[in-house]
């Protein structure tokens with residue numbers, strides 16, 4: 679079996695989105711592109727996250743042909759592939775149906791940059807891509823267009839997509855977008871949502887790239 683570390687990372691992240699309640703049931707999907715190769719590893723369609731094993735993770739080429747795997751790949755395979763094709767800097771994509779981000783996706787409102795961690799990890803308001811049905815090529819196109827060179831995008835009436843240099847970073851983007859959406863709604867009930875300014879966002883994001891031990 680090839681790309682064991684990538685398979686493990688995809689499986690670990692898939693279990694995380696379920697355990698962290700970012701998706702109900704078998705919804706959502708996770709993929710990671712293999713470094714310096716035109717392959718990606720993606721979760722299978724409609725499979726219980728609790729029972730998923732590394733053998734269930736599917737190896738695809740960039741034309742969505744199954745290279746290794748018994749199962750049908752995620753319904754949103756085209757969404758993942760289109761993101762990788764348009765963003766050479768991205769190696770991880772996580773798609774979730776989390777509650778608070780979904781509220782913004784339904785209200786057709788972008789998630790504002792109101793917390794320092796939103797500025798640090800995402801660095802831009804999370805905009806809503808125009809509605810397109812799940813699994814459609816149109817959804818992939820709309821999401822890629824609205825995502826641009828950003829880290830996250832909302833899918834109208836559907837959910838959230840986070841991207842990163844690997845699946846761990848993409849998951850962190852989803853977690854921060856979800857938390858920001860929740861705090862924004864609570865702040866609204868208190869009467870005011872004050873957004874961070876562009877200059878502070880840029881400085882916070884830049885400083886964050888040097889944060890931590892690495």
Ligand SMILES: [Zn+2]
Nearest residue numbers: 706812836837
């Ligand atoms: Zn979905």
